[in-house]
Amino acid sequence: MSIGSDRPHAINWQALADALRGPLLRPGDADYENRRRVWNGVIDRHPAAIACCADAEDVCTAASFATRVRLPITVRGGGHNVAGLAVRDDALMLDLGDMRHVDVDPQARIARIEGGALWQDVDAATQPHGLATTGGFVSTTGVGGYTLGGGVGWLMRRCGLAVDNLLEAEVVLADGRSLVASEQRHADLFWGLRGGAGGLGVVTRFTSRLHPVGEVLAGVVFHPIEAAPWLLRTFRDVTPKAPDALTAMLVVTSVPPLPFLPASAHGQRAIALAYCWSGAPEQGARTVAPLAGYGQPLGRHEGVVPYAVWQRTFDPGAPAGHCYYWTTSQLDDLDDMLIEVLLRHAEAPPDPLCELHIHHLGGAVANAPSTATAFAHRDTPFFVNVIGHTAEAGRFPAVRDWTCSFRTALAPHARRGVQPNFAGETADIDTRAHGVVAQARLAELRARYDPLGLLAAWRGG
Template sequence: MDRTPAQTARAQLTAFQGQLIGPEDSGYEDARTVYNAMIDKRPALVARCTGPEDVALAIGFARERRLPLAVRCGGHHGAGLGTCDGGLVVDLSPLKDIHVDPEARTVRVGGGCLWGEVDRATHEHGLATPSGIISTTGVGGLTLGGGLGHLTRKCGLTVDNLLAADLVLASGERVRASAEENSDLYWAIRGGGGNFGVVTSFLFRLHEVSTVVAGPTFWPVELGAEVLAAYRDFIPHAPRDLNGFFLYGSVPPGPPFPEEIHLRKVCGVVWCFAGDDTDAAAGAMAPLLDALPEPLVHGVAPMPHPAIQSAFDGIYPPGDQWYWRADFVDDIPAEAIDLHAKFGAELPSWKSTMHLYPVDGAVHDHAPTDTAWSYRDVRWASVYAGVDPDPANAGPIRQWTVDYFEALHPFSAGGAYVNMMMDEGQDRVRAGYRDNYARLARIKADRDPYNLFRVNQNIRPA
């Protein structure tokens, strides 16, 4: 009888310390599941790795057998790029070490950590680093794609705070990437995704951020055009301590929101002022609030930084159907505002949403060629996300997302944030990196010439 890949791996990889899980094993269904329930792939083998040695063994097994190779940390990617059919998944979830150095203001993070785990550890010292907006997101995926979040305007992208990373390459070689070591690789992984190796450890710069003044301001969706126009004019001139992303969505059906507005469609801003001075926060928000009608709710208050980081976790647990599209945006003319208002009023489910994340402030302190992330000159990153727990609604949420994207794409800067893209083809990947793509392709040819790491927003070897 022929052995399964899992049985073969267990027989051959005798030094492997973690778990090797195949379809015949009792834990397989759990091991293959990712965040987006629209993704239903069946890998031949899931290798839960306990350290770099396990990662190297798993990579070697996939390389020698020419198996598709996917790498998973939090498994949040909308296109399901943390898994694959018939291949090997390197599952980093056991790599959970976190070490905060409060004097150096750094944190070393294992490649399997989730951002909520990091936020809690750094918060004990009154420190933080930019880390997205949903705390169940994996550190690896968010970081390697760039990293937008509540602290972007003050502290930059997550990659702007990445000081070093330890990787296992396609060859199995273990290397460190930093400004001093393997600087080409260090440049590439700051936005170039998982194309160049498996990161088993990250070293991040930390900032003095402990208590923040944060929360949502919601207006009726009928005011969408007016609110978006005011937000467009306001946020580029707001102080860097104030981050706020615009959204279309629905009021969650639970506290702290008043019952009479539960599930009501709204537009609004989710704020995060990086400090505990409520007067300064109110003053920073005032030009926008004073220019608009009274909101349905202004739920802004002092809170620990991890609280705003995890505020969306309960709304978006694992197991929902997701379909995403995205773009970078430099200007939002009146015609685009009207289209946003149209689609924002037609949300196909209460969890579906559109976000406009500001890409300015500290992000603009870097040139487009300083890191692989090239869109340093735009002002927003838009994302359209159709979300619903019911598989029967997968079609409608996908159609709304695609229609919304196609209507607004002519007003975009051309490319998109790779962490918010589906599997949309090479032209979209190239557009996401612009002039940096050629350099990335050369580094890819040097570090992964046979494109072993291709289950991603793929940069093909030059």
């Protein structure tokens, strides 16, 4: 049965409002405009209603209602997905923003995380115990969408992806039923939740493994853009052999007005090394020296800091309400020809806020079996994210065109797939985030757990 068939001509919204503990917002209601907005300011969609869920029971109630009236459902956790999967025109948004509690069991080293939590909520609860798990590169990212898309981050090479640390998930299905998925129960669903990019159910609670992580050796070193070819080649050579405790990235960016950087360089294009070492600091200093010790940098900010402090370092570079368009490419190598392509496009963007991020994988990410979860890119040595970003809506078309042309230039050098958490187009998440076998398996799971397709928001744009 298709969405919309057999739908009553008038939806009794008051019945849903009366059944919820949290408020139900309709267009024109106070806070509707605020709640419909997501992190990416380009996304301007108007749901039919927003159910501000107070707890998992509210999620069950709202999902059951949507099934009865054949109404598409979207789920807002942190609202940080660049393609705006949290909101869709004329759908029912389940807003989990009031469900952010994190309960930590330090002896068992697990955290029980409500579906609306952000990574800063998790860090605040786990760090007093000297514990952490892999979270986003910025702390304002929501746990839910990030985990369902795989979950790369500063701890991934030592601790694995977010999906590798997920022990079980409490899930509300589209018809309102609630169940617990794990390796022992509903294992097929559990496989799909770990990297399948959503569309299987609403996770109201994640139970995740924690690791001993207190302080980390971390930093950022800015170089003139002229140093970029050398740094990229060294990054290519050093990172595949690096110990698992090191996660690093190179960022082509514009020099920000930070106190450790010379005023004369502010606004110029540069390349920055950012790194996080979660092992013994002395070994980390030796390991990162071939990259961090190169040449005459414009400036550096490094040291031993609490992991939660480092996790917030890049939050100012991703403010809510700006206009974003991203793309991502998976790479087998950073050969010299590819390096030339990367730099030619990254050096002259249409807005100084645009960036290029070059990452490496390996370590615990690659050590897990490729079929253990739905995440499709474990064996990829490198990936790049092209971050189209502007604070001015009038510049957005040029930023989007630049990002798309960058992707076209990278295509001859890249694998076909994309990481769903960095895909700017919903169509890419549906068609290019997984291989043929995984795609078929996910389609079968969606047909079983959401036969009406109410949760597959991207299918309708």
